[in-house]
Amino acid sequence: MKAQSGKKPDKHLIQLIRDRCAGVPYDVxxxxxxxxxxxxxxxxxxxxxxGGFMGLDLDTFMDYCWSRLEDxxxxxxxxxLSYKNDTHFLRYVRKVFENLFREKVSRFSxxxxxRQKQVDRVLRVLCVPSCRxxxxxxxxxxxxxxxxxxxxxxxxxxxxxxxxxPRPIATKGTDTRYPPIRDRDMARFLLSVLRAVxxxxxxxxxxxxxxxxxxxxxxxxxxxxxxxxxxxxKDLDEVILGPDHEAMAKEFVKGMNQDMIDxxxxxxxxxxxxxxxxxxxNKSIGTVHNRERAYRRYIAxxxxxxxxxxxxxxxxxxxxxxxxxxxxxxxxx
Amino acid sequence: xxxxxQKDPASLQHIECFTAEDLLAYKTGxxxxxxxxxxxxxxxxxxxxxxxxxYYLLEPAPQADLPPKISEKMVxxxxxxRPLRRWxxxxxxxxxxxxxxxxxxxxxxxxxxxxxxEAALPVVIISPGSGEKSYENVIRVIPLSFDTQYHLEGExxxxxxxxxxxxxxxxxxxxERPMLAGxxxxxxxxxxxxxxxxxxxxxxxxxxGNIPQADTSYLAWKQKEMELANYLSYPVNMELFSEEKIxxxxxxxxxxxKKAAEVKGIGLDEISPHVLLETxxxxxxxxxxxxxxxxxxxxxxxxxxxxxxLMINGETVSMKTEAPLVYEALLGQVDIxxxxxxxxGKILDFEFDLFIHFTMDQKQ
Numbered sequence: 001m002k003a004q005s006g007k008k009p010d011k012h013l014i015q016l017i018r019d020r021c022a023g024v025p026y027d028v029x030x031x032x033x034x035x036x037x038x039x040x041x042x043x044x045x046x047x048x049x050x051g052g053f054m055g056l057d058l059d060t061f062m063d064y065c066w067s068r069l070e071d072x073x074x075x076x077x078x079x080x081l082s083y084k085n086d087t088h089f090l091r092y093v094r095k096v097f098e099n100l101f102r103e104k105v106s107r108f109s110x111x112x113x114x115r116q117k118q119v120d121r122v123l124r125v126l127c128v129p130s131c132r133x134x135x136x137x138x139x140x141x142x143x144x145x146x147x148x149x150x151x152x153x154x155x156x157x158x159x160x161x162x163x164x165x166p167r168p169i170a171t172k173g174t175d176t177r178y179p180p181i182r183d184r185d186m187a188r189f190l191l192s193v194l195r196a197v198x199x200x201x202x203x204x205x206x207x208x209x210x211x212x213x214x215x216x217x218x219x220x221x222x223x224x225x226x227x228x229x230x231x232x233x234k235d236l237d238e239v240i241l242g243p244d245h246e247a248m249a250k251e252f253v254k255g256m257n258q259d260m261i262d263x264x265x266x267x268x269x270x271x272x273x274x275x276x277x278x279x280x281x282n283k284s285i286g287t288v289h290n291r292e293r294a295y296r297r298y299i300a301x302x303x304x305x306x307x308x309x310x311x312x313x314x315x316x317x318x319x320x321x322x323x324x325x326x327x328x329x330x331x332x333x
Numbered sequence: 334x335x336x337x338x339q340k341d342p343a344s345l346q347h348i349e350c351f352t353a354e355d356l357l358a359y360k361t362g363x364x365x366x367x368x369x370x371x372x373x374x375x376x377x378x379x380x381x382x383x384x385x386x387x388y389y390l391l392e393p394a395p396q397a398d399l400p401p402k403i404s405e406k407m408v409x410x411x412x413x414x415r416p417l418r419r420w421x422x423x424x425x426x427x428x429x430x431x432x433x434x435x436x437x438x439x440x441x442x443x444x445x446x447x448x449x450x451e452a453a454l455p456v457v458i459i460s461p462g463s464g465e466k467s468y469e470n471v472i473r474v475i476p477l478s479f480d481t482q483y484h485l486e487g488e489x490x491x492x493x494x495x496x497x498x499x500x501x502x503x504x505x506x507x508x509e510r511p512m513l514a515g516x517x518x519x520x521x522x523x524x525x526x527x528x529x530x531x532x533x534x535x536x537x538x539x540x541x542g543n544i545p546q547a548d549t550s551y552l553a554w555k556q557k558e559m560e561l562a563n564y565l566s567y568p569v570n571m572e573l574f575s576e577e578k579i580x581x582x583x584x585x586x587x588x589x590x591k592k593a594a595e596v597k598g599i600g601l602d603e604i605s606p607h608v609l610l611e612t613x614x615x616x617x618x619x620x621x622x623x624x625x626x627x628x629x630x631x632x633x634x635x636x637x638x639x640x641x642x643l644m645i646n647g648e649t650v651s652m653k654t655e656a657p658l659v660y661e662a663l664l665g666q667v668d669i670x671x672x673x674x675x676x677x678g679k680i681l682d683f684e685f686d687l688f689i690h691f692t693m694d695q696k697q
Contacts, residue, residue, distance in 0.1 A: 021419055022419050022420040023418030023419055023420055024420055028408055028411045028412055029408055032404055032407045036404055036407075041354075042353060045353040045354065045357055046353055046387065046390045046391060068342065070411070072500075073499050074342065076419075077343040077479050077500060078343060080477075081343070081345065081434070081453065081454060081455070082453040082518050082519075083437060083453075084438060084449055088437075091352060091451070092452055094354075095347050095350055095352055096342045096343050096347075098352065098387055099342035099343075101390075102383065102386055102387060102390075103342065113389065116389065117389050129362075204392075239377050240385065240388055242359045242360055242361075242362050242369065242372075242373075243360075243361065243362035244364065244369055247362070310366075311370060311373070311374055313377060313378050314370055314373045314374070314377075
């Protein structure tokens with residue numbers, strides 16, 4: 001006896017799960033294989049660094065997922081939602097396992113996660129993007145021409161032992177368990193360590209180093225809503241951009257002439273009025289008006305080219321990067 | 334306490350979220366512009382906490398050597414256990430208290446598909462209409478949620494051991510809505526009569542307008558739940574708001590009521606609501622409260638005051654505040670109520686013209 005609805009070719013897996021929950025014969029191997037494949041895929045994408053040395057190995061994660069599926073009846077919930085087809089079903093199941101992974105790592109120290117983000121933020125600027133993308137290692141830009149040969153964790157630890165770790169910022173009300181460290185101090189530390197080991201290290205080893213250097217594994221906060229809130233609020237302020245945005249900002253800056261750079265620097269970065277800009281540029285107010293109009297036309301043309309339709313928020317985020325690059329150009333000149 | 338409230342891993346609230354694969358593609362670059370913009374919006378404008386956290390956990394990595402073999406121990410275990418038997422033959426007619434899954438591709442009254450969603454939620458029937466599982470039959474349902482930590486007395490009802498689904502569920506009393514019975518999918522069981530009584534009682538308390546205090550996290554969750562269930566009502570609303578006037582007509586049965594001398598206070602079972610209009614901001618309903626027939630306007634979150642205009646059978650009527658966010662106007666006494674009532678007006682930017690035909694409830 002099969003469950004009620006007719007089996008459609010694109011609903012094979014949906015039917016499988018419904019049969020499993022209806023208590024009628026089903027393909028057990030296919031069910032286990034499908035779930036195992038998705039769980040492993042999630043672990044591959046998320047577990048490499050976060051789980052690798054924080055006690056969440058693949059077997060533990062798989063056991064946890066199966067326990068939630070079968071013992072906590074999660075599979076019945078999956079069977080009681082209806083999906084358009086198997087593609088949507090698989091996508092949904094993947095998100096469920098990602099949520100289970102998130103549940104597991106939420107028990108990690110907030111300090112670990114904050115530091116992980118900081119390492120990511122700081123090294124992204126200093127390292128070769130392609131290495132980050134393809135071989136999962138941090139390679140300093142100055143070592144871009146060298147063959148990829150990341151240092152071992154032991155070598156990293158040895159190098160780090162000779163370099164003073166950055167001092168936390170002493171601010172009022174700061175929780176001593178995960179005190180903030182300035183990005184520039186962290187950058188200086190990581191740069192020194194990487195230079196000392198030949199310019200490159202894997203992401204996982206670098207985070208393992210940070211965990212031991214800052215004693216993060218020892219800090220284990222399970223339920224600290226106040227701390228989580230504080231970090232959470234800070235997290236929400238951070239705009240998450242991809243390398244495509246950075247590439248666009250660079251392309252945008254590349255297309256700017258000196259007048260545009262000056263106008264952007266004064267009007268956006270320095271927040272000058274037209275009059276102040278005219279004075280700073282040693283031009284008349286009318287000239288500044290005209291140059292600003294020309295610059296606005298360039299902005300409009302850049303963001304409306306082709307079929308690319310961007311939201312105001314996304315444009316604004318790219319322009320923030322543009323400001324950063326313009327400041328760097330002006331300060332270098 | 335509320336900060337510790339977790340959504341269920343299978344919560345439908347994650348439907349718009351991205352998978353780690355999508356987020357990894359965003360993190361490493363090279364996505365098509367449209368998809369990149371959508372993910373940017375989700376991460377930075379919607380500020381989805383789930384996807385932001387997953388984003389930070391992602392690390393681009395070469396293909397890892399993961400064990401290719403499947404969990405033999407799991408296969409053995411599953412083959413060895415007797416699964417919970419939930420196979421149920423479809424009932425001959427729809428009844429209050431039945432649990433159903435719903436179709437992710439809802440159809441209109443003519444059986445023509447009008448929408449398509451990624452995943453659809455289960456519901457419990459609260460009013461079975463004619464009892465037929467057809468596209469002509471308009472029923473009323475309460476959506477079910479897995480997010481049991483969002484239970485709020487007065488707005489939701491938590492069912493634990495009595496759940497025929499085998500796991501605890503949350504009945505979203507606040508989210509009750511009409512749907513076409515043809516858009517039900519598979520039968521999943523029946524609530525115990527005692528639970529049905531609790532549902533009816535909770536529903537009546539809710540409709541009385543006793544709105545409990547809720548925190549912002551709950552309100553955000555509730556708003557999302559209402560949006561997620563909108564697909565259920567699309568086909569009904571389509572009929573209602575179609576250009577032909579006849580589709581804006583409702584037939585509402587009048588219930589017999591107890592005489593005031595027979596009882597003291599008003600019983601919860603003496604209140605019967607019939608929703609006329611439902612939008613994200615407000616709900617307009619006709620409510621029989623013992624011998625009175627009322628027109629009730631309730632706002633979902635922000636109080637927008639009385640309607641800009643309201644006419645009943647050609648006469649301008651003003652509504653009175655009944656409770657926070659709730660306004661009412663008397664349509665008439667049940668015994669002397671005209672058979673047909675025309676209600677027109679404007680609430681927020683929404684203009685309407687509705688015809689109601691009252692009939693005596695034959696089931697009583």
